Amino acid sequence: MKENLSNKIIRVSAIQMKMTKDSEKNLSNSLRLIKKAAQEEKADLICLPELFSLQYFCQTEEPGNFSMSEPVPGPTTHALELLAEELNITLVASLFERRAQGVYHNTAVVIDGKYGYLGKYRKMHIPDEPGYQEKFYFTPGDLGFKSFKTSVGNCGVMVCWDQWYPEAARLTALNGAQILIYPTAIGWHPEEKNILGQTQHEAWELVQRSHAVTNGCFVIAVNRVGFEKHPSKQSGIEFWGQSFVAAPDGRVLARASSADTNILTVDLDMAEIKKSRLGWPFLRDRRIDAYEDLTKRLID
Numbered sequence: 535m536k537e538n539l540s541n542k543i544i545r546v547s548a549i550q551m552k553m554t555k556d557s558e559k560n561l562s563n564s565l566r567l568i569k570k571a572a573q574e575e576k577a578d579l580i581c582l583p584e585l586f587s588l589q590y591f592c593q594t595e596e597p598g599n600f601s602m603s604e605p606v607p608g609p610t611t612h613a614l615e616l617l618a619e620e621l622n623i624t625l626v627a628s629l630f631e632r633r634a635q636g637v638y639h640n641t642a643v644v645i646d647g648k649y650g651y652l653g654k655y656r657k658m659h660i661p662d663e664p665g666y667q668e669k670f671y672f673t674p675g676d677l678g679f680k681s682f683k684t685s686v687g688n689c690g691v692m693v694c695w696d697q698w699y700p701e702a703a704r705l706t707a708l709n710g711a712q713i714l715i716y717p718t719a720i721g722w723h724p725e726e727k728n729i730l731g732q733t734q735h736e737a738w739e740l741v742q743r744s745h746a747v748t749n750g751c752f753v754i755a756v757n758r759v760g761f762e763k764h765p766s767k768q769s770g771i772e773f774w775g776q777s778f779v780a781a782p783d784g785r786v787l788a789r790a791s792s793a794d795t796n797i798l799t800v801d802l803d804m805a806e807i808k809k810s811r812l813g814w815p816f817l818r819d820r821r822i823d824a825y826e827d828l829t830k831r832l833i834d
Contacts, residue, residue: 541804541805542687542804543801543802543803543804544578544579544686544687544713544801544802544804545575545576545577545578545579545799545800545801545802546577546578546579546580546581546686546713546754546779546799546800546801546802547571547572547575547577547579547580547581547797547798547799548581548754548755548756548777548778548779548790548797548798548799549564549567549568549571549580549581549582549583549756549795549796549797549798550583550756550757550758550759550775550777550790550791550794550795550796550797550798551563551564551567551582551583551586551758551759551795552758552759552760552794552795553586553587553588553589553590553758553760553762554589555589557587557588557602560586560587560588561587561610561613564582564586564587564627565613565617567795567797568580568582568614568617568621568623568625569617569621570797571797571799572621572622572623573621575797575799577623577799578623578624578685578686579623579624579625579626579684579686579689579713580623580624580625580626581625581626581627581715581717581754581756582625582626582627582628582717582756583628583717583718583719583756583757583758583777584628584640584693584694584717584718584719584758585628585629585630585640585719586627586628586717586758587610587629588602588630589762590719590758590762590771590773591671592665592666592667592668592670592671593665593666593667593762593764593765593770593771594667594764594765594766595667595670596765599671600632600638600671602630603630603631603632603638604629604630604631604632605631605632605633606629606631606639606641606643606654607643607651607654608629610627610629611629611643611645611651614627614643614645615645615650615651618645618646618647618650619647619648619650620647621647622647622648623647624644624645624646624647624684624685624686624689625643625644625645625646626642626643626644626645626689626691626715626717627642627643627645627717628640628641628642628643628693628717629641629642629643630671631654631656633673637673638671638672638673639656639657639672639673639675640656640657640660640668640671640672640693640694641654641655641656641657641675641693642654642655642657642691642692642693642715642717644682644684644689644691646684646685647685648685649684649685652682652683652684653680653682654677655675655677655679655680655691655692655693656673656674656675656676656677657672657674657675657692657693657694657695657696658674658675658679658692658696658702659674659695659696659698659699659702660672660673660674660695661694661695664723665723665764665771668695678705679692679702679705679706679709680706680709681706681707681709681710681711683710686713687712687713687804688710688711688712688713689711689712689713689715690703690706690707690709690710690711690713690714690715690751691715691716691717692706692714692715692716693716693717693718694716694717694718694719694720696716697716697718697738697741697742697745697755698741700741700744700745700748701828703745703748703749703751704748704749706749707749707750707751707817708817711749711751712751712752712804712807713751713752713753713754713802714742714745714746714749714751714752714753714754715753715754715756716742716753716754716755716756717756718755718756718757718758718777719757719758719773720738720757720773720774721757721758721771721772721773721774722734722771722772722774723769723771723772724761724769724770724772725769727772731774735774735776738755739755739776739778739786742755742778742780743780743784743786744784746780746781746782746783746784747782747783747784747810747814748816749782749816749817750782750807750810750811750814750816750817751782751807752779752780752781752782752802752806752807753779753780754779755777755778755779755780756777756798757773757774757775757776757777757790758773758775759773759774759775759790759791759792759793759794759795759796760772760773760775760793761773774792775790775791775792775793775794775796776789776790776791776792777789777790777796777798778790778798779798779800779802781802781806782806782807782809782810782811783806783810787800787802788800
């Protein structure tokens, strides 16, 4: 679809956001920030957090929340497609997809200014724990792990909980991905922060930096930020922000704040991918003849 981009410099912006209860306001704010990233930061690739137009409704099991879903592609996808074409950028965004009555997905779309809507990825790993009750809302993805050929290179997209699984990153890289992108909504329960906060955050960043190293890819993790109150309790989730971009050798190229909306912009030297994969030939040395047990839940 596009010339070889292995020696290009790609400018990316991860838009770390606070969300309100007003989805229209969230969408409007997102479009404004996308324009700012494209026009002022000169970004080629722009990424939004998980479920960017909504507050994180999965803190509770509430049937009324299904009314916030939409088809994908649908109205929001179309609005993003028009903006991507106007600004000549590549966009990655996460949406609450209504596939059919009773079947909903947490879905990321990939849109290219030149080529339009390229397709979608449905979140494969669905968490179910206090404050993150996603199994009530989302059917596990059935599209597999994908890489999308865009104007900026091959982009592999996964969503939040997927970021903990090395199998997901590996399969996405084997499909050709040069950049792994994780729209995310992760934070602390306030009562745990003082005890577990630093360890939880370090583990989250560490595992994704390891995906960059072991696959010779760039990684973009774009989180939401700010406190979102539980609908019926005084507690809630403090989303920790700290969106970051990691290079193929694992170093953090840039990191956003823990408290504010940020447009985190960084240049990716795509030549680093080849250098990393030649210097650390993990893909070459894989023992593909010995991994059949990975398809089992446990090895007895």
